Amino acid sequence: MSEALVAQKGPYAVDVTAGKRYAWCACGRSQTQPLCDGSHKVTDLKPIVYKAEKDATVYFCGCKQSGKAPLCDGTHAAL
Numbered sequence: 478m479s480e481a482l483v484a485q486k487g488p489y490a491v492d493v494t495a496g497k498r499y500a501w502c503a504c505g506r507s508q509t510q511p512l513c514d515g516s517h518k519v520t521d522l523k524p525i526v527y528k529a530e531k532d533a534t535v536y537f538c539g540c541k542q543s544g545k546a547p548l549c550d551g552t553h554a555a556l
């Protein structure tokens with residue numbers, strides 16, 4: 478099992494649009510954080526798709542250790 482890299486020790490705030498899907502980078506290797514750019518191909522990790530229910534600001538996990546991925550749950554504070 479590949480290890481997820483810490484892209485950033487804190488969340489990324491993203492303004493999402495109702496009905497749109499966002500592929501959150503789970504591996505930490507994407508150059509377009511917090512979203513997947515295909516860099517996970519060298520790992521056995523895969524992005525997690527987040528579907529926005531409404532227009533909102535969402536806090537995507539940057540540390541890739543969240544227990545509520547793809548969203549930040551505060552776990553980054555302990556890194």
Ligand code: FES
Pocket residue numbers: 485486487488489537538539540541542543544548549550551552553554
């Ligand atoms: Fe990962 Fe907050 S950024 S839990």
Ligand code: FES
Pocket residue numbers: 501502503504505506507512513514515516517518522523524525
């Ligand atoms: Fe990280 Fe796709 S680049 S999951």
